[in-house]
Amino acid sequence: MKEERTEEKQYLFDKPENVKRLFRFYYASLVVLLIIEFFIHKHATFPWEEWPGFYAVFGFVACVALVLAAKYILRPLVKREENYYDS
Amino acid sequence: MIPKQLPPAFIMVVGAFLLPLLKGRWQKAFLLLLPVASFLNLISLPEGQSFVFDFLGYQVVLARVDRLSLVFGYIFHIISFIAFLYAIHVDNPLEHMAALVYGGCAIGAVFSGDLLSFFLFWEMLTVSSIFLIWSRETPSALAAGYRYLLVHAAGGLCLLAGILMHISESGSMNLGYLGLHNTATFLIFIGIGVNCAWPILHPWLTDSYPEATITGTIFLSAFTTKTAVYALARTFPGESSLIWIGAAMTAFPIFYAVIENDLRRVLSYSLINQVGFMVCGIGIGTQLAINGAVSHAFNDILFKALLFMSIGAVMYRTGKVNATDLGGLYKTMPLTCIFCMVGAASISAFPLFSGFVSKSMVMEAAARGDMRLVWFMLLFASAGVFHHAGIKIPFFAFFSHDSGIRTKEAPLNMLLAMGIASALCIFIGSYPAPLYSILPYEANYVPYTPYHVLAQTQLLFYSSLAFTLLILSGIYPAEIRAINLDFDWFYRKGGRLLLTFSGKVLNGVNELSERVIVGKIVRGIARFTADGVARVVLIPMVSFWALRGQKGPRLEMKKRNLYNAIMKGGLPVGLGIGFATVLIILLFFLRQG
Structure with missing residues (x-):
């Protein structure tokens, strides 16, 4: 299990070094994913799938665009008080 | 003639009315036994078996067993068992009865052979499921239940009008391919669309599901929309407008999901997003696409129920469901946290998890049909679903800032139910052959190629990078106690x-x-x-x-x-x-x- 119980109830991510370790592993896998692309045969349907790192760039850009659009366009339009319908 | 076997819906529906005769442990045992008995009856039915009655000169085909119906029949039984296990601690016979009738009628609807019995089961879905919302017994649940009822009554009347017009025009009650070609079929199309939560027709879902009881939502997430997906696959496969309806369904809810605070409402939006993949697949209509849509419905029922169960367990223990009130629960609910992450990985279509082996079929079908814009919308939605359901749900509930809540792990029955669902998600994801063997068409699709695995992993990891950087930089929209207007405003x-x-x-x-x-x-x-x-x-x-x-x-x-x-x-x-x-x-x- 994830937790490490001690007297003061220190949990897994209460220790900064564990968080740091997780992030290091995470960033490393991001790099590895980009590298192994060059060693794999691509059976792409669309031409843009051949571009190196297409999926990585698309995933990143799509999510940033999604969050920015939701935050700066959708939220100002639709956000209301919690009791909007009750009043 | 006395049939040797029973119609598939029979055991659950009749069992529902026997339930109040039992008490205590016997009642709970009976509740778990019913889906099992019903499932055993189902697998004893040979393909092609039908149950036909004469009614007022019409041939009523109460049930007809074929491959498309069977896939939905299997998963409806599996999820009934899991959901009853999850709900077994609830001491409200009325709620259990409603759930039994609801599940039984969903099974009845997917096996109906004619439009009339289909319509009756379809309407019973609404009538029975309403009690799963009202059983929450809060003013907002009561109000949401009434709105739910009114929307579905309107949709049901639309469907009924279409069915009656179709019967009088064609003289046939047969439930089969209809195709969109006149007013009658258009009305049927819209009637199904209401239950399918098409854009603009959708807000009943995000309005009512988060208001239902903790256990009721599990049933709700499984039956109504998936029965509608089945109905579309049966009556309108290859209808090209469904491609765009489906693509829109995958895309628009994720924007809402990003800014929504109520985690069960986030899941409701992602439910629409996942149904979008199925609707899109049905619209494409090739064998690969239909297989993709149906298998994705199968998988979605499992992982969406799993996600609702894990958030439900959090709600059960803490009484809270808003992202603003939760956080740090991995410390005290580690198993629930792991199950939630399995659900999150499955809905995000991580390799080795169930979403991967089904969603990719729809994407592949769109690519083979050279539908470039649709393909991009689906890819965007795939990244987005990971973002809001895959990361946001587990992150805000179990990690994020520590809310200071220290509670107990979920009760044993909930853990078991989540454990079974998790095991199935991983099993199907790692070994999809059994699922592929029950699909309506022969499935020779190979999901696990090195390139496909890499492409999907890249997509997901770099989506998560976006999330990480946005959170760290403080740009990610803070969760706010607020509601977001949707089309139910109207x-x-x-x-x-x-x-x-x-x-x-x-x-x-x-x-x-x-x-x-x-x-x-x-x-x-x-x-x-x-x-x-x-x-x-x-x-x-x-x-x-x-x-x-x-x-x-x-x-x-x-x-x-x-x-x-x-x-x-x-x-x-x-x-x-x-x-x-x-x-x-x-x-x-x-x-x-």
Whole structure:
């Protein structure tokens, strides 16, 4: 299990070094994913799938665009008080 | 003829009404036994078996077993068992009965062979599921339940109108391929679309599911929309407008999911997003696409239920469901946290998890059909679903800032239910052959190629990088206690507007009527009936007396005497006859004129 119980109830991510370790592993896998692309045969349907790192760039850009659009366009339009319908 | 086997819906629906006869442990055991018994009955039915009755000269095909129906039949049984296990601690027989009827009717609907029995099961879905919402017994659940009922009643009537028109036009009640070609089929199309939560028709779902009971939501997330997906696959496969409807469904809810605070509402939006993949696949209509849609429905039922169960367990233990109130729960609910992450990985289509082996079929079908824009929308939605359901749900509930809540792990029955669902998600994801073998068409699709695995992993990891960087930089929208308007505004505020409007207009009409009819007309009639006869009589008599040269006070006196005589009924007979004669003469001359 994830937790490490001690007297003061220190949990897994209460220790900064564990968080740091997780992030290091995470960033490393991001790099590895980009590298192994060059060693794999691509059976792409669309031409843009051949571009190196297409999926990585698309995933990143799509999510940033999604969050920015939701935050700066959708939220100002639709956000209301919690009791909007009750009043 | 007595059938050797029972129609697939029979055991659950009849069992529901036997449930209150049992008490305590027996009732709970019976509850778990029913889906198992029903499942054993189902697998004893050979393909092609049907249950046909004559009803008013029509052939009612109560059940008809074929491959498309069977996939949905299997998963509906599996999820019924899991959801009842999850809900076994609930001591509300009414809620269990509603869930049994609901599940049984969903099974009945996917096996119906004719439009009439399909419609009956379809409507029972709404009627039974409403109790899963109302059982929450909060004012907001009650109100959401009424809205849910009204929307589905409208959708159901639309469907009924379409079915009746179709039967009278084609003379056939057969439930099979219809195709969109006239008013009747269009009405059926829209009727199914309401239950399928198509854009604009969707807000009943995000409005009501988060208001239902913790356990009721598990059932709700499985049956209504997936029965609608089945109905589309049965009646409108290859209908090209579904491609765009589906693509829109995958894309728009994720924007809402990003800014939504209530985690069960986030999951409701992602439910629409996942159904979008299925609708899109049905629209593409190739064998690969239909297989993809159906297998994705199968998987979605499992992982969406798993996600709702894990958030439900959090809600059960903490009483809270808003992202703003939660966080740090991995410390005290580690198993629930792991199950939630399995669900999150499955819905995000991580390799080795169930979403991967089904969603990719729809994507592949879109790519083979060279549908570039659709493909991009689906890819965007794939990244987005990971973002909001895959990361946001586990992150805000179990990690994020520590809310300080220290609670207990979920109860054993909930853990078992989540454990079974998790095991199935991983099993199907790692070894999809059994799932592929029950699909409607022969499936020779290979999900696990190195390139496909890499592409998907890259997509997901770099989506998560976006999330990480946005969180770290503080740009990620903070969760806010607020509600977000959706299309239900039109009937929630619109309904109130209608009420105000009709209050003003109709009450105005009412007041006007009061003044004119009651105040003037009725009073006028009353006054006329009081002495009207006397006045009418006076007219000819006064003219007669005037002709005879009578004037002044004498005429006045004669008038008064006559008036009093008539009002008191003391008119001498002779005078009455004289008056009548005068009247007749007058009438005679009037006619001549």
